[in-house]
Amino acid sequence: MRRAKKPSTSTATRKAAGAAILAWEDDPQSGGKPIKRPVPRLARVPLALTITAAAVPAKVYRPGTREFRYWAAAEALRRGADFWGGLLPRGTSWQPGRTLRVTLDAGVDLNAYYDRHGLSFFHDTVGRITVYSGESPDVLCHELGHAVLDALRPELWDAMSVEVAAFHESFGDLSALLAGLQLPSLRRAVLSETGARIGRSSRLSRLAEQLGWALRQILPGSAEPDCLRNAVNPFFYRAPETLPPSGPASSLTAEPHSFSRVFTGGWFEALAGMLASRGSSPTEADLGQVSLDAGRLLVDAIPAAPIVADYLSQVAAHLIESEAVLFRGQYRDALKSALVRRGILSLQAASVVPGPGTATRARQPRGATLAGGSTETHTRRLSLSADQFGLEGRALVVEAPGEVRRFEVASAAEGLGSRTAPPPEQDARRFVEYLFRRGRVDLGAHGRAETRIAHPFARKTHQLVPQAADFALVRRTFDCGFDPTS
Ligand SMILES: [Zn+2]
Numbered sequence: 385m386r387r388a389k390k391p392s393t394s395t396a397t398r399k400a401a402g403a404a405i406l407a408w409e410d411d412p413q414s415g416g417k418p419i420k421r422p423v424p425r426l427a428r429v430p431l432a433l434t435i436t437a438a439a440v441p442a443k444v445y446r447p448g449t450r451e452f453r454y455w456a457a458a459e460a461l462r463r464g465a466d467f468w469g470g471l472l473p474r475g476t477s478w479q480p481g482r483t484l485r486v487t488l489d490a491g492v493d494l495n496a497y498y499d500r501h502g503l504s505f506f507h508d509t510v511g512r513i514t515v516y517s518g519e520s521p522d523v524l525c526h527e528l529g530h531a532v533l534d535a536l537r538p539e540l541w542d543a544m545s546v547e548v549a550a551f552h553e554s555f556g557d558l559s560a561l562l563a564g565l566q567l568p569s570l571r572r573a574v575l576s577e578t579g580a581r582i583g584r585s586s587r588l589s590r591l592a593e594q595l596g597w598a599l600r601q602i603l604p605g606s607a608e609p610d611c612l613r614n615a616v617n618p619f620f621y622r623a624p625e626t627l628p629p630s631g632p633a634s635s636l637t638a639e640p641h642s643f644s645r646v647f648t649g650g651w652f653e654a655l656a657g658m659l660a661s662r663g664s665s666p667t668e669a670d671l672g673q674v675s676l677d678a679g680r681l682l683v684d685a686i687p688a689a690p691i692v693a694d695y696l697s698q699v700a701a702h703l704i705e706s707e708a709v710l711f712r713g714q715y716r717d718a719l720k721s722a723l724v725r726r727g728i729l730s731l732q733a734a735s736v737v738p739g740p741g742t743a744t745r746a747r748q749p750r751g752a753t754l755a756g757g758s759t760e761t762h763t764r765r766l767s768l769s770a771d772q773f774g775l776e777g778r779a780l781v782v783e784a785p786g787e788v789r790r791f792e793v794a795s796a797a798e799g800l801g802s803r804t805a806p807p808p809e810q811d812a813r814r815f816v817e818y819l820f821r822r823g824r825v826d827l828g829a830h831g832r833a834e835t836r837i838a839h840p841f842a843r844k845t846h847q848l849v850p851q852a853a854d855f856a857l858v859r860r861t862f863d864c865g866f867d868p869t870s
Pocket residue numbers: 526527530552553556862863864
């Protein structure tokens with residue numbers, strides 16, 4: 385595993401040494417107070433960052449000021465990027481290039497997104513309170529997580545699949561949780577709040593309290609009662625095709641942010657189990673170590689997990705395999721138990737995931753030639769008729785989740801046994817229909833006005849790109865998921 389190299393000290397950084405700024409540990413509304421932190425160096429590699437606004441001198445500023453928000457955001461982003469930068473394979477860089485651009489206030493909206501240009505955050509006034517999505521470390525490190533996952537596994541970006549999109553959202557939440565756990569003060573606070581049983585709801589598990597509050601004022605039920613999403617939740621896996629496309633936060637739907645809670649909940653339960661497996665009274669240092677180990681597992685497992693319709697079960701099986709290779713069974717029971725209890729892996733599947741040895745030998749580098757001479761393709765290009773979307777006579781070219789499986793595993797069925805995953809074509813078709821139904825596709829000027837369904841007020845995550853006589857349907861952003869209609 386590579387460690388980040390120490391940057392060379394310039395005059396400016398020497399001057400800043402010893403200086404401090406004020407920052408939030410997790411969310412402005414988590415109940416915590418701002419803490420003093422060393423001045424973050426955004427341009428540090430790996431995973432360099434830059435904030436597009438004019439630089440603000442590094443000092444202690446009063447909360448509520450633009451200057452405070454600038455440094456609180458810089459500190460959270462650098463903390464998240466340092467965490468992932470210490471774990472990613474050597475040479476991993478952002479998809480947009482060497483430095484990730486961050487716009488802390490791109491205008492009036494209750495939103496935040498990652499596109500392949502950078503991260504964007506917004507502000508809006510609800511009641512008399514102005515909420516800045518770029519002030520919350522939870523929101524900042526969630527969006528940063530999308531950029532990290534895009535660097536680690538870029539093939540996920542365009543894959544047309546609910547489970548793949550939901551995993552991207554879950555990874556954003558895991559990124560926020562893990563970035564929070566890099567602060568000794570927050571680790572102590574969480575151990576104290578939960579009596580060292582971190583699987584209980586706490587400031588750590590509650591993500592984006594302030595943005596959640598703002599969304600609930602606008603549309604009751606659009607966020608959980610005490611935050612945007614809580615990593616401690618009771619959701620059991622359901623086949624996404626059996627779920628409605630939208631619904632209140634109290635129920636599980638096929639909307640990717642909603643569905644992401646199944647994986648996040650299972651992963652968080654596993655994290656709590658990993659900590660408990662280190663002894664009955666784990667320390668702040670134990671929690672720090674477990675957060676690093678959990679990050680290592682994700683970074684090891686994700687590149688090897690094939691993109692298929694039941695993607696969560698493949699990620700789960702690869703996490704178990706990675707655990708066997710990296711930690712030799714230390715965390716196996718904690719991991720397997722949580723994944724089975726949530727139905728992410730069926731009982732039958734969890735009992736057959738092989739341990740080290742055979743699994744290590746079976747692992748294929750990405751793009752490798754499989755036995756039989758066929759070349760692995762990451763996803764499968766598919767052409768769908770666009771007639772039903774008001775674009776007569778045209779085809780939509782999409783990426784279906786059609787990689788070759790390494791483990792024959794599955795998630796749980798609602799009744800007994802394992803779920804049968806849909807073929808990649810069917811999964812892609814469903815996700816495309818979901819996107820059009822919810823108005824998530826920017827049609828541009830394409831299609832006849834009489835037949836096309838443009839949804840002028842819904843947020844766009846995808847767009848049509850003309851390709852000869854047809855269209856490619858490609859992703860534009862991962863956004864915060866709020867679906868405004870007013
Ligand atoms: Zn997201």
